[in-house]
Amino acid sequence: EVVLTQSPEFQSVTPKEKVTISCRASQNIGSSLHWFQQKPDQSPKLLIKYASQSMPGVPSRFSGSESGTDFTLTINSLEAEDAATYYCHQTHSLPFTFGPGTKVDVK
């Protein structure tokens, strides 16, 4: 099974700062890596699919990139509403798996 490792586990950031979250896959998963945002007491929401494709309606400050088995979610100019936990998720091979999550706190 593909293991996804995320870093950091927690990040406390001031508004307008840039946030970078990393996700590393234990094996080659191509570009089948997606990013979800989950706010407290809410269901997850898909932000980025296939490493870098933004879902409709997602603010342009969210972007994704990849390099081999390393994937990055970037939030440019963080806003207060971006306080959430972010999860990477792979659908390259069954069983699908999630990363452990990165909690972003807005100071």
Add this chain to the structure above:
Amino acid sequence: QVQVVQSGAEVKKPGASVRVSCKASGYTFTDYYVHWVRQAPGQGLEWMGRINPDSGNTNYAHKFQERFTMTRDTSISTAYMELSGLTPDDTAVYFCASMALWLDGESVDYWGQGTLVTVSS
């Protein structure tokens, strides 16, 4: 409009089984896989499995293969999950999600509100 509505919270004793329903409306239920994901208190997301509502074919995460069953009733656009042999470690919010992630073309993720299952003696 699109809605995915799950059944209400459950409290179960260890060893019991629980069944959670997930009713879809506002889209064609059979167009997208239904995934089940759980989240223990204060923990991350855990993928449990998926069912193809059209064919009924299922895929399970290894750790759930023995005691987790997914079914569906297309006549009422509803998916079900049943988890047996419950232990306190199964205490979690269980989410269903109709998802289709396409490299090219429109993708969707429609999530239910989550169902809290508490296992306690």
